[in-house]
Amino acid sequence: MIEIEHLTKRYGTNVVVDDVSFTVEEGTLTVIVGTSGAGKSTLLRMINRLVEPSAGRVFIDGEDTRAIPEDELRHRIGYVIQGYGLFPHRDVAANIATVPRLLGWERRKIAQRVDELLDLFQLDPAEFAHKFPHELSGGQQQRVGVARALAARPSLLLMDEPFGALDAVIRSKAQDDLLAIQRRLGTTIVLVTHDMNEAFHLGDRIAVMDQARLLQHATPAEMLMHPADDFVERLVGTAERPFRLLSLAKVQDAIEPGEAMGEPVAISDSLHDALSRLMWTGRDALPVADARGVILGKVSVGGILQHGRPLP
Ligand SMILES: Nc1ncnc2c1ncn2[C@@H]1O[C@H](COP(=O)(O)OP(=O)(O)OP(=O)(O)O)[C@@H](O)[C@H]1O
Ligand SMILES: [Mg+2]
Numbered sequence: 001m002i003e004i005e006h007l008t009k010r011y012g013t014n015v016v017v018d019d020v021s022f023t024v025e026e027g028t029l030t031v032i033v034g035t036s037g038a039g040k041s042t043l044l045r046m047i048n049r050l051v052e053p054s055a056g057r058v059f060i061d062g063e064d065t066r067a068i069p070e071d072e073l074r075h076r077i078g079y080v081i082q083g084y085g086l087f088p089h090r091d092v093a094a095n096i097a098t099v100p101r102l103l104g105w106e107r108r109k110i111a112q113r114v115d116e117l118l119d120l121f122q123l124d125p126a127e128f129a130h131k132f133p134h135e136l137s138g139g140q141q142q143r144v145g146v147a148r149a150l151a152a153r154p155s156l157l158l159m160d161e162p163f164g165a166l167d168a169v170i171r172s173k174a175q176d177d178l179l180a181i182q183r184r185l186g187t188t189i190v191l192v193t194h195d196m197n198e199a200f201h202l203g204d205r206i207a208v209m210d211q212a213r214l215l216q217h218a219t220p221a222e223m224l225m226h227p228a229d230d231f232v233e234r235l236v237g238t239a240e241r242p243f244r245l246l247s248l249a250k251v252q253d254a255i256e257p258g259e260a261m262g263e264p265v266a267i268s269d270s271l272h273d274a275l276s277r278l279m280w281t282g283r284d285a286l287p288v289a290d291a292r293g294v295i296l297g298k299v300s301v302g303g304i305l306q307h308g309r310p311l312p
Helices: 040-047 070-076 092-096 098-102 107-120 138-150 168-185 196-202 220-225 230-236 241-248 271-281 301-305
Strands: 002-011 014-024 029-034 055-060 077-080 156-160 188-193 205-210 213-218 285-289 295-300
Touching: 002 040, 014 040, 014 055, 014 205, 014 213, 029 040, 029 196, 040 055, 040 156, 040 188, 070 077, 070 098, 077 138, 092 098, 092 107, 092 138, 098 107, 107 138, 138 156, 138 168, 168 196, 188 196, 196 241, 205 220, 205 230, 213 220, 213 230, 220 230, 220 241, 241 271, 271 285, 271 295, 271 301, 295 301
Parallel strands: 029 188, 029 205, 077 156, 156 188
Antiparallel strands: 002 014, 002 055, 205 213, 285 295
């Protein structure tokens, strides 16, 4: 879907993105993480040519982005800017309608789409459609920003710290919403964040940047098992590693035959959640149920702990 080849950005003699290459598969979510000033936003903005690369190329669906007119590129690619980036003098509905209007959609179709997105982001259209950005909380503005980026159903979405301003509870809800939307629509997403928990929660692949360079591009599990260097190892957090592994694995991976007492855990739950339930209930094992509530076996503390460490 997106091939990034030897992408470089210089400002004068300052190299802010240095020879970065990686591929983003269609329908996946790639997270770019790294410290402030590492070049994450610049890298993201070179994908839709908001920033012109000094060297290197980007291909989208095999097409060199330099061959695509810039306005067409911007309409095809949704972009959620760092900060809120809403147009202050347009109300919520007009903000969301920006790209569909540019594309010349019919008024009725635009109005329908705006309502649909407001519903999706749990902003009651009757209450919010005609509010202006300054009348919204930071979290509401951020949701409108994401809704605006999704309005014209782009197959590719670039998001620069889209949830930065949200508190922990709404943030986690927004992340789950994004994953649900992404799975339903098959959108390809590249998302920048500072937050490693967010990276591990959302990313099919994680790209770690430091001082303009790409240090590692890997699946979350690969990155945990084989960090490319000390920087990546510190970033994933040595103390967090076992718990991150358990968050990535499912009850399905640790199910055992046999019976256990207690409220069942779902086969689709993470092992992290299952261990948490086991510890909280003080049990050694709990039954495992499928989506219909049929008991399939059990999951035990000992069984789970096998998954919180690298494979032998
Ligand atoms: N237009 C510009 N002119 C000169 N230098 C720039 C310009 N834009 C960015 N830079 C520099 O490039 C480097 C990378 O900036 P970038 O915004 O990509 O970082 P970032 O990883 O997104 O940081 P943050 O996490 O703080 O958002 C920084 O040192 C920044 O000062
Ligand atoms: Mg940035």
